[in-house]
Amino acid sequence: MKVGIKLKFWGVRGSIPTPGVKYTKYGGNTPCVEMRLSNNKLFIFDAGTGIRELGSMICSGDEKIKAHIFLSHFHWDHIQGLPFFMPSSIEGNEIIILGMDMQNARLDKIISDQMESIYFPVKLQSLSAQIKFQILSEGSNNIDGVKVDTIYLNHPGQAMGYMVNYGKIKICYFTDNELVPKSVTESSKLKYKPDTRERILKLINGADLLIHDAQYTEEEYKTKIGWGHSSFNEVLSLAREGRVHRLALFHHDPDHFDEEMDVLVASCNCQEYQGETSHVMDCFAAHEGMELHF
Ligand SMILES: [Zn+2]
């Protein structure tokens, strides 16, 4: 069997879904990334509104599935699609939800609370599929035979980044992470761990793909310090330093419609970055429906 990974973006928008004609190119669904390993394992990253369509696609076949859903954190845009993930309602399916515990709430409680009758008509306990939970903290984990490294990211209330190591393939999913520029670190009162960037760099070194939050322009970031998201520039410089091969800009700002996104991506000027070192990096903005193969 040839070791490989197929990846598909089902939602790339940050903060809130953005339906409408101004968002048809990049898409309006909130974060969800599907990962298929060549050993048939199904990993899903985040359960934003994009997971609904992924679920419908899965249910169009009759096969029973086992899916691992890795949650970066529990802000609405990352869990809002979970109650609409149809495979959870089918007997014989096995869904494992993975993520961190919060200081005052356990993972299973966070998710079942989301489906309390005030918020949603169907309770988690009444779903027909077998639903399991697996709590993760920072470190190296064996998930169904696959090595998945986890790391805490800079985000209000914290978020978790994931790196899948499969064969020689390394894919990183780091969203809702604020890469704090040096000039800001010194002057700000941010409560983030000061070494987050270094720890991330160690992990992503030479990765085949880095999917990273790039919500703001440098200018926008100045008024959003501490909101837990990064500027394009900081992400590019991190990826270049980590010598990653492909960089997918992700978690697009709801105010960045298609035309604006095109301008922003063009202004990233990846060519310039390539020129500075011998390292060549393929940099692009993820869009809904985009597929990548490794
Ligand atoms: Zn988010």
Ligand SMILES: [Zn+2]
């Ligand atoms: Zn968030």
